[in-house]
Amino acid sequence: MIPVQGVQGRKVAVLGLGRSGLATARALLAGGAEALLWDDSPESRAKAEAEGFAMTDLTRNGALEGVAFLVVSPGIPHLYPAPHKVIARAMEAGVPVDNDIGLFFRSFATKAWDGFDQAPRVVAVTGSNGKSTTTALIRHILDEAGRPVQMAGNIGRGVLDLDPARDGEVVVLELSSYQTELARALTPDVAVFTNLSPDHLDRHGGMGGYFAAKRRLFSEGGPDRAVIGVDEVEGRFLADQTGEGAADDRVIRVSSGTKLEGFGWAVFARKGFLAEWRKGRQVAAIDLRDIKGLPGAHNHQNACAAYAACRSLGLGPKEIEGGLRSFAGLPHRSQLVGERGGVRFVNDSKATNVDSAAKALQAFDKIRWIAGGMGKEGGIAALQPLLGSVVKAYLIGHSARDFALQIGDLPHEICETMARAVARAAAEAGPGEVVLLAPAAASFDQYPNFEKRGEDFMAQVAAVLGQPPADAG
Structure with a gap:
């Protein structure tokens, strides 16, 4: 405490x-x-x-x-x-x-630090999608490298439930917009912004209020280093506002898909390869394509953000690469839960909105897609351009029939329950295909939260495969 x-x-x-x-x-x-x-x-x-x-x-x-x-x-x-x-x-x-985040930042440093060889540091991660994976990945990489580390915030423990800091320890926090918008103190050593897509807009009075809540992490205390995803205009704006020009390496720009060469410090992924550029030249590269815990371009963005944060803490590329390769992924986020006859079963129950579902759909080919639940404003019509890799959709929950009207001519089946959706998808799937739960909807019509929905998917997969249920965590 x-x-x-x-x-x-x-x-x-x-x-x-x-x-x-x-x-x-x-x-x-x-x-x-x-x-x-x-x-x-x-x-x-x-x-x-x-x-x-x-x-x-x-x-x-x-x-x-x-x-x-x-x-x-x-x-x-x-x-x-x-x-x-x-x-x-x-x-x-x-x-x-x-809120508790504000109390944490004003209470974390103590007189005991005067006797430390190396002051503890705080890495705070925010954004719309990928912040949980990025937070857990940073913690994992530091732990694998032998650095003392704790993780808390919107993932794991409450921030005030953490143990008092040890010499040289790093605390990694996942912070939601609900947490950053009200904290009266926000002073991380390293601040990370993954990306931005519409979410919680009623709570923030629109997209501008939502972005403003995230931006406070960078504007209130002024982190020593800012790791900023620049694949959206908001990220580019934030990077521009935070730095003193393109050469300012206090800002590390991060991208999945865009080559970033003209900056003081940048980390990006293209065609499955992570590259680090500093002062106009490439200094490191990692092949991400065969890392099972980080499938798809969205996870490559998470890997870039975690890599940049760990580099800013003094870790070398090789020890970061070792942590990336040993990362098993988080439950309910592109989680491989079973395989039979060349068919993989992937649990991405955390894909509760269109943007996160889009990232999941782009991570795999030949998809048997389980979607539905309590649909959000706008439905899933925006996903139509990404359905070329979907062989068939199996729709569940309250919004199943609404979703069916929004996916055009894509073959689909109204299954209503998870049990029927998994059974039907498994029966029809062939070698090389993926049965993917990426609901693009909230879970509250049938489950108390997305975790319980994911656990049901895993239990149904286990039943189909004739195996004991897998451990969600």
């Missing part, structure tokens, strides 16, 4: 008692604060009370009197589509609103 600094004897309110909220409460108490805790969910309150915490109803009038600041869990809206009533009251009363 990382005790929160500067709160001794102060009254601090915590709204939301999920994973990050409970970790925040513990860290505040460890820092000597009086913590006032509340969650709108009776189940969450009961869980916190079982841990020994007392509840304070922050929704009642006067509950925030004397409170130094309010800490809000990331899933609770503070601006759009409308602020939670407790947050609205805090802002009306001038009570500062923060």
